[in-house]
Amino acid sequence: MKTILVAEDDEMMSKAMEFKLVREGYKVLLCPNGQIALEKIVSENPDLIISDIMMPFVTGLDIVKKVKIELKLNIPIIMLSAVGLEKTVLEAFELGADDFITKPFSPNELSVRVKRLLLKK
Numbered sequence: 071m072k073t074i075l076v077a078e079d080d081e082m083m084s085k086a087m088e089f090k091l092v093r094e095g096y097k098v099l100l101c102p103n104g105q106i107a108l109e110k111i112v113s114e115n116p117d118l119i120i121s122d123i124m125m126p127f128v129t130g131l132d133i134v135k136k137v138k139i140e141l142k143l144n145i146p147i148i149m150l151s152a153v154g155l156e157k158t159v160l161e162a163f164e165l166g167a168d169d170f171i172t173k174p175f176s177p178n179e180l181s182v183r184v185k186r187l188l189l190k191k
Contacts, residue, residue, distance in 0.1 A: 071095065071096065071097050072095075072097070072117040072118065072188055073096070073097045073099060073114060073115075073116040073117050074091055074098050074099070074116060074117065074118045074119075074120060074184065075098075075099045075101060075111060075114065075116040075118070075120070076088065076091075076098060076099065076100050076120045076121075077101045077103070077104055077106075077120070077122060077130065078100075078101075078120070078121070078122045079102055079103055079122060079126060080122070081102070083150075084102070085100075086177065087120065088100055089177075090177035091180075091181075091184070094181060096184075099114060099116060103125050103126055103127050104121070104125045104126075104127055104128025104129055104130065104132055105127045105128045107121065107128070107133055108128060108132075108133060108136055111133070111137060111141075111143075111145070112141070115143075116145060117145070117146075117188060118145065118146050118147075118148070118184060119133065119137065119145055119146070119148070120147075120148045120180075120184075121133050121134070121147060121149060121150065122149075122150045123149055123150065123155060123158055123159075123162065124151065124152070124155075130149055130150075130151075130162065131158065131161060131162055133147070134147055134149070134166055134167050137166075138167075139165065139166065146168040146169070146188070147166070147167045147168050147169075148167075148168065148169040148170070148171060148180075148183055148184070148187065149162045149167045149169070149170045149171070150170075150171050150173055150175075151170070151171075151172060151173065152172070152173050168187055169183050169186075169187060171183065
């Protein structure tokens with residue numbers, strides 16, 4: 071069973087993603103902030119990471135930087151963000167993010183992108 075780590079500070083958003091992903095057969099690790107996400111990434115070594123860009127303490131960009139550049143882990147990362155943060159999105163890609171979804175998004179879109187990245191891994 072593939073493990074997906076979700077770093078999202080909006081509880082309703084993270085529960086919605088968890089519901090969809092669990093129904094599709096994934097194990098989901100919910101992290102309410104980036105700090106907890108980083109600890110879990112190291113301890114659990116998930117197959118895929120979904121992270122909001124804007125979070126308190128540790129941002130989604132911090133997570134990408136830590137995973138891709140410092141730890142050099144080959145874990146696909148999907149970034150989530152509200153509309154209008156194009157500069158931040160470009161920065162996320164430069165740091166090594168694999169995909170990006172603008173909020174709000176459909177659970178089916180998320181599902182398709184998750185499957186595509188896990189197949190490439």
